[in-house]
Amino acid sequence: MTSGVPGIVVAGPRSGSGKTTVTLGLLRAFTRAGVRVAGLKCGPDYIDPAFHARACGRPSLNLDAWAMPPGALAGLAAEAAQGCDLVICEGLMGLFDGVPGLPGRAGSTADVAAALGWPVLLVHDVSGQAQSAAAQIAGCAVFDPRISLGGIILNRVGSARHHALVAAGLARTGLDVLAALPKAPELSLPERHLGLVQAEETADLDRRLDAMADFVSAHLSLDVVRALAKPSAAIGADPLGSPIPPPGQRIALARDAAFSFVYPHVLDGWRRAGAAILPFSPLADEPPPEEADCCWLPGGYPELHGGRIAAASQFLGGLRAFATRRPVHGECGGYMVLGESLVDAAGTAHPMAGLLSVRTSFAKRKLHLGYRDAETLQPSSLGPSGTRLKGHEFHYASIVDLGGDLPLARVQTAYDESPTLAGSRRGPVSGTFFHALVATQQLA
Template sequence: MSARGLLIAAPRSGSGKTTITLGLQRALRRRGLSVRGLKCGPDYIDPAFHAAATGAPSANLDSQSMSDALLGGIATSAAAEADIIVAEGSMGLFDGVPGPEGHTGASADIAALLGWPVVLVIDVSGQAQSAGAVALGCRHYDPRITIAGVILNKVASERHRRLAAAGMERIGLPVLGALPREASLILPERHLGLVQAGETADLHNRLDALADAVAAAVDLDAVIATATATHLPAPAAMTIALPAPGRRVAIARDAAFSFVYPHVEAGWRALGTALVPFSPLADEPPPSDCDACWLPGGYPELHAGRLAAAQRFLTSLRAFATTRPVHGECGGYMVLGRTLVDADGTAHAMAGLLSVETSFARRRMNLGYRRAVLEADGPLGPAGGTLNGHEFHYASVISPGEDPPFAMVSDPHGSAPAPAGSRRGLISGSFFHAIARRDGA
């Protein structure tokens, strides 16, 4: 029997759905329920917060980059281990990119596929009854989904709450709770979103405070009652998102390297791959008994000086790359290059395994879904293989160097394929975060 589930979503970003989701997850866990969190879209930070709030793994559900089979496999795994799934949307409920119905990247796609009702978080600051019109529009915009109720956020006073609730009463949507405007409920942020869970000071105290606030302001029994059985499009066989880069993979894991999608690691482990962590910031070498090395994304630009000084790590990485594949995603790609310029404009020598030079001093946001066609055989598949993924960074390439591209990359908006990333021998990298193979995902 699968767990019941619901989706916490909002009409727009910045409405408070992450803090309310975390508060609900923690509050329900404190009631003795086994809770699992899932995150719609390609966000690689929020699942770690879900895991901290629930005490159980979280993962991503991305309708743009994943097939129904892969989405069903991830949801099946979560539902098998939980009493309730409290999933979190991304951006606005219906925000996505051009694509077939059900595969636009919108959170509504996930609610429709898995049969989850939506609890809508509405930031009512600067409005009152008009919030009812917003909720009404969400209720009727997409007939595939059901809006089960609303949680009012950033309520200024009891009078304000009554007025906003009157708007919901007019359209027949139940108000499941109302949270006051409270700065202490805001989690710290940096340029790619929330400060990572592992770096957030007093994380569990903060989560307990969120749970206290949500439990005091939200009818938890009513929220539980909205959840419905999860409709699982069960795959015929286990669907693996990406090929494993080796049988024993050295994976960098510390404050500079932390952006790995949980479903990717779970798929590799299902194939029998051992993931062996090491810390470049601690000047640790990639373990010599591994047959591949993976440098994930993260925040190397914040630690460039320490990485440049980690000569044991850099020397060992260069030696490793002479005989075994090394791949870097986003931040990992920057560290494989010749030079990384930090925010202050100081240039730091990196591994030099690729000739690219990058800069965080010249900040420019790069964001969006990508489709990559591999230019050569490598750890992510054969030449011509197609990967779905995402790009989100503020760093700029100040010199691409002389290496051939890792892939030809396009976006869902009709852009012409363009060369991206770099490769040289057994080394490869790009700013592209791979989510799934196109054929199996």
């Protein structure tokens, strides 16, 4: 499977350069101009793809160069491009930032751009510098010969004089500057501890996206950006199929503001395998649908809704009854809700489902972040014992008491650290703090 639809990667030298504003502005501006455009996101980010989808009206998928081999990246890119005229892929962190890994498998934006052969549109924040910006941008242009910079967007330019000084330095590099964006703090999106406030919770989001589109298109030619994009040069693109085997044929999926972190490519894979997704809302006190044969509680923000979840008697009672006969799995926030209790930021302990013995707390925040290479030790909704998975962990909650349940998996980080035990399993109920991206046996 290959795609002749042109694509481009929007990246920055570091986090906070402005690539999200540029990406969302381009997606909405192209959509308003009648161009069928789709978004993609480098890395395991859950939140940005939902903004992409809102901006252009099409699903946005994650491309992760650490978890997915190049053929799978190309297959997902081709899937996203179906019925489109253009694909815009937003990078993660800095352009070359990743983890130790095999060539092309470090999880960086550059790895994705190289795998697909798409040019990079580099967004550089020039606040606090002038001619020195040229040295950093020139370094990005030559650091990795696998990629090419299609053009430069200067962001947060302070004045005409500031622009002139930056341009004077860049004139020595021969690189094309496509736009100079002035400072626009009013375009910033609200944030919380795991990144942006979710798209469905962001007030007046369509007005905000239209404002980004107006801003970007006022300073940057859409025709120039479209002309820079190139069809994927990937060879041997493979459809990802079902990246994680569906845990059942009728999957009850918790879906609301507390349970929202589900990878679109995982859901698509389940559907391709013939599974039906049956959403329900714990915050609305809905139990898992009775006709489901398994239940999946994804991550999200249960720590912000501990009181409501604890008071949701129909949800908790229905979940407990469901688990007496059918499997239940929780990822990250879902794992916390399956446990005995959850302590919120104020220090209040809320009783949870009690289907696992783990107790968690958000009162004292500690960042847990990074890739996880996992092998299951027990059969569960993730697969039989011995299932190999690549996943990601990003949360601030901590385990206060793991309890006496069986460990679910043995996990290792990307830094060759000693393996550790992770997750819990009791009967048909299982949970982990890591989110599974792919089951690696299927990608061999």
